[in-house]
Amino acid sequence: MPAVERMTITMPAEMAETLRQTVAGGEYASTSEVVREALRDWSRSRDTERRDLEALRDAVRAGLDSGPGLPADQVFAELRARYTAKS
Structure with a gap:
């Protein structure tokens, strides 16, 4: 099992109450479990955002x-001329 480090966190009272209610409702065994899952979700989200940003940078x-590049006006003029010629 990986090393475990104890931390103290501060949060608004409403969030703390939500954590306590979630544990009391049986969804999680402890508030630490809730926080660990939230951090895993946050980490996955950050990883996805980083990959998306890198893909965007690669595309640029x-x-x-x-x-x-060509000016948009020139491209549209050429397209209009091409489609007008086909009519």
């Missing part, structure tokens, strides 16, 4: 590395 880099 790929776009920048793909060469010069």
Whole structure:
């Protein structure tokens, strides 16, 4: 079993009461269990956000590395001309 470290945390009274009620209701064995699960969820969420941000940065880099862009007005003008020619 990994080493366990005891910590003291401070939270608003409403949160503390929610923790106590959750344990009293039988959903968890202890307030520590609730906090550990909340921290695991928070950690997974942070990991997901970091991966998403890195994917976005990679996409921006790929776009920048793909060469010069074209002004939107020029692209739309070319599309209009192409579709007008087909009519």
